[in-house]
Amino acid sequence: MRNLKMKLNTENVIGIGLFLFLFIYPLFVTPYQILNLSYFISMVFLTLSLSLIWGYGGIFSFGQAAFFGVGGYFYAIFTMNSGISTITPIGLLLGVLVGGLVAGIIGYFMFYGGINDVFVGLITLCITVSLETFMAQTAGSQWKIGTVGLGGYNGINGIPTISLGSFALADVNFYYFILIVLLVVYIGLRLFVVSRFGYTAIAIRENRERTKLLGYNVPRFQTLIFALGGALASLSGILYATWGGYMTPSAAGLTAATLPVVLAAAGGRKNLTAAMIFTFIYYWFSQTLSASGNEYALVILGAALILVILFVPEGIIVSLFKLGDNLFFNRKKATQVKAEGEFT
Amino acid sequence: MSKGLVEKSDAILTLKGVGKHFGGLKAVDNIDLSIKKGELHCLIGPNGAGKSTIFKMIMGVYEPTxxxxxxxxxxITKMKNWDRANLGLSIKMQVPGVFGELSVYDNMRISAQKHMKSSERDEEIDNLLRFLDIIHLKYEIVNNLSHGQQQWLEIGMSLASKPELLLLDEPAAGMGPTETEFTAELVQKLNREGVTILFIDHDMDFVRKIAEKVTVLHLGKKFAEGTIEEIEANQDVVDIYLGNS
Incomplete structure (x- = not known):
């Protein structure tokens, strides 16, 4: 397990610091702020899903919002039809699987069909728009699955929160639940990207044709990582649905699809920690500025993206990590350890 | 048709009437080629003779017409290229097919992890890098390497897949005399260790030094075949290729 040794660098220090902060945060703030942060965390999974498939696997997707919707809607329909609160964890797990399966099926047809790059972006964009448009017209009473009406543009309301046994997770309990899920997913992804599979994903991102000639069944790996990304996006959708108790087409629509792309790109798509931190920063800004009009956050985000493309194409947070490494850590050594495939 | 049919010979690689047509252009036209196990075989010919196209058909990048x-x-005519790689075929391409943004180690690991256990992987990578004399560059980003070093790295990536047949498309292209010398020794050493090698090169000194057998291609067809002495004595070959090389 030598490879799992953790390296002291800016990214890891900030990553650990962030989680420590998140764990003690509820001690100092109001329940309203805890609720807000739970929402931010639920959206981090969506950015992580994109960082994984785009930053590591080289698959540019506008479809993460659609998988987010699949997860949220599935969880709502499944749990509300059953009507039993103890079934909610099963709904969560099944929803993640369904999101992964849907992404896997779409990925299978795309990647085995030889579709790549910008065309994957276009196809996934179409899927997101189709899903949003379809769900938005399900307002009539004929649009029901079991006893649950899909609700058109207003979506589904009254989605149950997750219950462990008879204990419903709400407020600070829900916050800690979602935080622990994030920690587990984050560590899992960090280990994943330095694993064999992770290296294969990076090879495919860098040069697909060459990777094939090294003996890798590239379409299979692409399908698998796309499915994994779909499962993560689906998890995000489920947590979002349980957080607010509602799921609407716009949460899984076009604007929602572009947001994680911009967040991953601006923070640093090839770095999970950077993508995560930038997502927190954006949502915090968004909430803070919402008093004077929510659009300000989007304007700032747009400006940030332009600056990133012009000056730091690898991402703002990643560049700050590098600056930190140069200032506080021996960078040469850091590069070496990274190259050895350690926990970077 | 004849898929799965077993052909009995000591040939590791056989091309039977292979052609690749791009529209009306026959880049490769009805080529028969046989490479014996353990051979160090060279393809030469003017630009556009179809050499690299043949390599691509062997690796499955192109399907023969x-x-x-x-x-x-x-x-293996219709086999996927990754399956070919797993059968023991490996290629170093004309344009270095290394992952430029990654480190030398990462490049080697991507190839090695497919073909060896993780317990032996890192040691084997070090051995190969020492063999190629680029161990001191292990953690360097590949884009910072010289052209020659990138070529050696790519040979190293091929070797990490433990190939039986190694295809080298211009292994000494763009190298100075010392680097070319080193590459020649490297190729010979590998061949002595049992790797069958088929290579393309324009540098006749390099070819003369190492090739046991030479096939000359011209306008997509096989023009001549034999030892280097036979080829250099062939007036037709001198006229179409060697005379102006």
Whole structure:
């Protein structure tokens, strides 16, 4: 397990610091702020899903919002039809699987069909728009699955929160639940990207044709990582649905699809920690500025993206990590350890 | 048709009537080629003779328009390129096919992890890097390496897949005399260790030094074949290629 040794660098220090902060945060703030942060965390999974498939696997997707919707809607329909609160964890797990399966099926047809790059972006964009448009017209009473009406543009309301046994997770309990899920997913992804599979994903991102000639069944790996990304996006959708108790087409629509792309790109798509931190920063800004009009956050985000493309194409947070490494850590050594495939 | 048919010979690679047509252009036209196990075989010919196209058909990058490719007697004409790589075929391309943004180690690991256990992987990578004399560059980003070093790294990546047949497309291209010398020794050493090698090169000094057998291609067809002495004594070959090389 030598490879799992953790390296002291800016990214890891900030990553650990962030989680420590998140764990003690509820001690100092109001329940309203805890609720807000739970929402931010639920959206981090969506950015992580994109960082994984785009930053590591080289698959540019506008479809993460659609998988987010699949997860949220599935969880709502499944749990509300059953009507039993103890079934909610099963709904969560099944929803993640369904999101992964849907992404896997779409990925299978795309990647085995030889579709790549910008065309994957276009196809996934179409899927997101189709899903949003379809769900938005399900307002009539004929649009029901079991006893649950899909609700058109207003979506589904009254989605149950997750219950462990008879204990419903709400407020600070829900916050800690979602935080622990994030920690587990984050560590899992960090280990994943330095694993064999992770290296294969990076090879495919860098040069697909060459990777094939090294003996890798590239379409299979692409399908698998796309499915994994779909499962993560689906998890995000489920947590979002349980957080607010509602799921609407716009949460899984076009604007929602572009947001994680911009967040991953601006923070640093090839770095999970950077993508995560930038997502927190954006949502915090968004909430803070919402008093004077929510659009300000989007304007700032747009400006940030332009600056990133012009000056730091690898991402703002990643560049700050590098600056930190140069200032506080021996960078040469850091590069070496990274190259050895350690926990970077 | 003849898929799965086993051809009995000591040839590791056989091309039977293989052709690749791009529209009306026959880049490769009805080529028969046989590479014996353990051979160090060179393809030469003017630009556009079809050499690299043949390599791409052997590796499955292109599917032949006509003809069949056999590897160890097995018909691999329609086999996926990753399956070919896993059979023991490996290639170093003309334009270095290294991952430029990654480190030398990462490049080697991507190839090695497919073909060896993780317990032996890192040690084997070090051995190969020492063999190629680029161990001091292990953690360097590949884009910072010289052209020659990138070529050696790519040979190293091929070797990490433990190939039986190694295809080298211009292994000494763009190298100075010392680097070319080192590459020649490297190729010979590998061949002595049992790797069958088929290579393309324009540098006749390099070819003369190492090739046991030479096939000359011209306008997509096989023009001549024999030892280097026979080829250099062939007036037709001198006229079409060697005379102006």
């Amino acid at each position: 006509v003809g069949e490719v056999f590897y160890n007697g097995k018909n």
